Amino acid sequence: MATEALVNKIIPFSSVDGPGNRTAIFLQGCNFDCLYCHNPETINLCVGCGACVAVCPVQALAWVDELEDMSRVHHSDEEWQRKHRLRGGHVTYDISKCVLCDACIKTCPHGSSPRIRHMTAEEVMAAVRRQVPYIRGITVSGGECTRQRDVLVELFSIAGKEGLNCLLDSNGTWDFSKDPELTAVTDGVMLDIKAYGAEDHRMITGRENTLVLANARYLAGIGKLPEVRTVIVPGLFNGEETVRSAAQMLQGYLDIAPIRYKLIKYRPMGVRKEYALYPTPDDAYMGRLKEMVAGMGFDAVVA
């Protein structure tokens, strides 16, 4: 039986999720809890509490008295499976009624979203094919999409056969060196390096980064690291130090394949209000970082 993905959103044309025009597919659920997360509703899986149903102005949401059928979803979050079963029911979502007012997301006490669709790789492909031949590829993002690697393998296998370039956007906590099946069908990984120092990384994300950095080296070594990105947040951590160290670590791999270093300005939009207290870095500072990274041979961009 075909595996199902938990799909938060599909953006038909994206100019910011890799080179050229791509369809971007956002999967639900992340194992990081970054302070400055710009779409925190993608972090947790819905536990089926039903709090959002009453606030939906167009009755796109409903609570049904039976467990969500998760038999075809391969998601590596066991804690969630346990929580979910305690509720004894789940929320259904009718995308045709939804007006994207975000009332449900604002109400959710669990940092999640009920606007999640179960889609097989074939169903995702059907949504992608409408954009062909206007797109050169697809990018799967999240959340952390590698948490649903089974469906990624299926999706990329089909998309690759149809001539689409397949990128995934990852926080680097999936060991690609031990997953040759996924790595083979993935044309490249766009990797977040939230912080280079272990302490900074733990403070920002709640997790350590040994595997993140190992993945960066592994993927750069096989020419599948088209892009690394760091969000620059003045006052939270030393962005310059992270960018310099990460660039030094990867500099030796640049002759295998070029790497773009995307320096992302922190902006408070979408960030949970208790964390939306940092200033946006100024253009001069971003410009200095860009110059430094470009000087080391990277294709440096500020976003």
Place this chain on the structure above:
Amino acid sequence: MRPISMDRVETVRQEIYNTITSLTMTHEQKLTALANHADSLMEVLDVPEGLDDLLNVPIEKKCICDLNEGHAPVRPRYIVPDYAKFMREGCKFLRLDPPKDLAEALNSLLIFYKHVPSVTNYPVFIGNLDQLIEPFLDGVDDETALKAIRMFLMHVDRTIVDSFCHADIGPVPTRAGMLIMKAESELEDATPNLTMRYDPAVTDDAFALAGVDCALHCAKPSFANDKMFRSELGDNYAIASCYNGLLIGGGSFTLCRLLLNHIADRADSIEQFKNETLPYVLDIMARYMDARIKFIVEESNFFEYNFLAKEGFIDKDKFTAMYGLVGLAECVNTLFEKEGKEGCFGHSEEATQLGVEIMDIIDTFNKNHVNPYCKGTNCHFLLHAQVGLADDIKTSPGTRIPIGEEPDELIDHLRVLEKFHKYFPSGTGDIFPIDLTVHNNPQYVLDIVKGSFKEGIRYLSFYRSDSDVIRVTGYLVKRSEMEKLDRGEAVLQNTTGLGLGASKNCKILERKVR
């Protein structure tokens, strides 16, 4: 010549007085307006019966519009000289020998341009510019060439004060083309309008991406589907004026347009519109164009006296005429409303399909109508999706989806365009303001162009949403110049006034940013 009433003469005399005393027109604009006033007193065309009710009525009832071409056309509307011949052979009338180096080539072209008439009195086509310049770049370093080209383009902008003036580059990548784009990015001027004729099999990505980058600086070039134009018009075609595909060495005698929305107002039902109302107007407009063309060819003596024709830079057998239309979206929506149907053009499949059926009727009519003078295109007119006039109200250009009603997703928008661009060899186009973030990813725009041309889209324009130079409907204006004019100051370019009108009437500053 038929007589006219003294009342009409008095009205025109008052208009002449207003033109002479105007504070917001330049001297050149006044001369053009005065000539038009004089022409409006003429009655020489043998026009079809029934035309008056469709043409000479208030704008909200007008079904046919002749775009101010005048009552006694003194020249064809659009003239597309063979500049390559001029470069090869020089011009006797202008006492110019063939140019031998870059300075001579650019100087000769600038002289020639001053003598190419059109409906605007300025040239609407100034050449496949990169191909004309390229042979003169041998041995000239980039810095010298860029400076010369930059000055040449600035000269064009400041003396051809009308942005319906169009230059083409591509499809073969050239050094001259790269330099032209570099100069235009720096100049950020409205004139000349610029098109890159693009064929992914011939144009490399570096050249095309330079085009995208340039467009994000100064709203040009636009991209023309080279393969599609060649299949219809042959290898010697040009994009002139707004986006009009015409033969080099020829042009268009005339352009009239159907106001489909107002034609729909005259019908009670979809069936009546398709079977009676529309065919009635189609026939009258075609015969009106026949009369205009007959006058130009048989009576005006243009092709007998003008040096362009006498020396073979144009040939009347390479001319055609453009059968234009606007307001398809509003036409469909009006008909749907009359029948109590839900849905609107560009959104409901059924409504968009009605648009296709209407276009099929017009296309079939046009293919059956014969005009013996349009020898450039097998004695038929070419359909044209006209870009609108500044005083059009609630009338979208050609087959465009109305501004403000664009589908949320660009893909859904493009899927609608695919159905309509094929009808218009003499031009159609759609315009997309692009978000700033695309600056990091010009391939995004190029991917859309590549996909579009595979899917039968003909012509696309992009500009950065905060750009000073913006595309109004087909032509370009500088926002800063519109603001000046709006404050009551005279401005150099004629088209600035049209742009200002369009920004007030046609919501051109409110397009959905992609």
